[in-house]
Amino acid sequence: MSSTLLLNASLKNKAPAKINLLGYDLVHMKAFFTEIGEKPFRAVQVLKWIHQFGAEDFSQMSNVSQDLRRKLSEIAEIRAPEIVAEQKASDGTIKWLMRLDGGNSIETVYIPEDNRGTLCVSSQVGCALDCGFCSTAKQGFNRNLTSAEIIAQLWVANRALNPLALKSLALNSLPSNSLSLNKDASNGAETGIRHGKVQDSKNRVITNVVLMGMGEPLLNFDNVVEAIHLMLEDNAYGLSKRRVTISTAGVVPALKRLREECDVSLAISLHAPNDQIRNKIVPLNKKYPIKELLEACQYYFKGDTKKKQFTIEYVMLAGVNDSEKNAHELASLLKKLPCKINLIPFNPFPNSEFACSKMQTINRFKDILYKAGYVTVIRKTRGEDIDAACGQLAGKVKDKSRRIKVANTE
């Protein structure tokens, strides 16, 4: 912290706010250590402690010198939202409610499968886009999550799913007056407590992350990209680009920027085969119509379809977008894009105006797409008994959006 900041704080006679290092990617972490007069390699050590070992306190960082640990605890912290509720569904899905400031909270969902574990992460408190079939939208919008609050969902879930590793971390952490093991080693936290890792590339519990929870990730671009840098960073979570997916309703200019800065896998919430239907259920379409959106997707994947996955999300709404004609329209609309199509049975929520298509209709829709050459999957509904299924995440949102205020006064 600069001396000016410290002086200002002491003039006001209150302690300066500590810097939360949880959301710092490698670039920011290195800049932070340089700023406080330390060597940049400390950034790698601290990143590993926070994200691979789940450390929540600098005193646990046994290969960092005692002086530096003390200095860090005076000016910085590792602060994640608190878990206020955990629900487990009969199919093993887990939903956490995490409390933020100002009475807001967000939801994060873990979905275990035979060969992978997926974490569905939120990017905003609520969502301003108002898609008609989405429960989050009905809560309104409060604010963007910080990069720390986004990556914290992965950090918290890893710790909750790996309690034994954490215990091992606690057992292996050296008391502050003893630094005989790995004393101040510059190779990070690799030795001594190897088995205490909460994030281990060979035994990962969370293998995939989808930004598909509350919010539109591309409307919180900078914070989402910094959190994704940490997901991909070898010294943090080390996930491959194929295993991190941004789901977007189609913020076209941000898609172009994303290709340059962080080209992970993409899921487009299309949900309609033409503008007429999409305008009604995804209002953002009026600003960025389907043609512009699909052109932006082509640009995003140009020359690089092997490293990244491209999925079209299509919620099945009875009598709205589920006819055989709609399926043929969709097949012809997507013919230039090498994508997989996910058909999502609509998950109803209180006061929703839509109903889910019949299973027979969904199967017919799938057959048409399949015959047209698309890999098409009907998404299994997971965590339905705890309202953790697609489009059902709600959390608690102190709504600030004009949209809801207008609605309330009408």
Ligand code: SF4
């Ligand atoms: S579907 Fe996604 S973009 Fe649309 S309102 Fe819900 S959270 Fe927002």
